[in-house]
Amino acid sequence: MNREHILIVEDDVDINNLLAKTLKKREYKVTQAFSGSEAGLQLSISEFDIILLDLMLPGITGEELIANVRQQKQIPIIVISAKTSLEDKVKVLNIGADDYVTKPFESEEILARVNSHIRRYKKFGDKQKENKVHKFKNLSLYEDARQVKVNGQEIYLTGHEFDILCILLKNPDKVYSRESLYEQVWKNGYYGEDNSVNVHVSNIRKKIKSIEKDEEYIKTVWGIGFKLNNK
Structure with missing residues (x-):
């Protein structure tokens, strides 16, 4: 029986109730909020x-809520929005969302994405096993706890950001193409049009630099992809 607790933030009552009904059928625990302020x-x-x-909310906007959450917690956030432009999607991923679904949507797709993100975050539970710590310069990644620290300070990464960094840390001398990272993290084929890898690597760099300002951790290998900057 699923007992994971899901917060639905959507001001459209019909959509909110539809999502709640879909998730409750799969025995998830659901709390509904109809404004950004109520969600906070x-x-x-x-x-x-x-x-x-949702992004377009009364009170606190969805973008503001994402930023607030990311200052404190590493909860998976799936945006469900009527905004369909690439600019909107990139902006939200940069702020810290894990996934983006455009309206109208199919309930089964939402459920599949929820299941996927919960598996990703809950796979190892809350136990921190010290035998799976990857270190590079002043950065430590705790694979089982899905925790990253720079100079002893924790930084909060989304699920995809964490997975990309973990892949790079496991093979610090290897150059990974964007195609390879996309296929390993998103688990589906790469068609050469998705900017997701670049956006997520940029986010990782920014979060590391918020603590380690003078050190470059991820190097761009032009025309190929990314590797750790181990010079």
């Missing part, structure tokens, strides 16, 4: 395993 309150009083989030 719910996040302050309860713990959640994943957030389904």
Whole structure:
């Protein structure tokens, strides 16, 4: 029986209720919020395993809510929005969302994405096994706990950001193409048009630089992809 707790943040009552009904049928625990302000309150009083989030909300916007959450927690966030432009998608991923689904959507797709992200985050539970720590310069990645620290300070990565960094750390001398990283992290074929890898690598760099300003951790190998900057 699933007991993961899901927060649905959507001001359209019909859509919110549809998502809640779909998830409850699969025995997830659901809390519904109909504004950004209400979502902020719910996040302050309860713990959640994943957030389904609209962007155009009364009170606090979806973008503001993502930024607030990322300052404190590493909860998977799936954006469900009527905004369809590449610019909007890139902006939201840069802020810290894990996934982006455009409206209208199919309930089964939402459910599949929820299941995927929960598996990713819950795979190893909350145990931190010290035999799976990957270190590079002043960065430590705890694979089982899905935790990253730079100079002893934790940085909060999305699920895809964590997976990309973990792949690079496991083989510090290897150059990974964008195609290879995309296929390993997103688990499907690469068609040469998706900018997701570049966006996520950029996010990782920014988060590391917020603590380690003078050191470059990930190197771009022009025309190929990325590797750790081990010089």
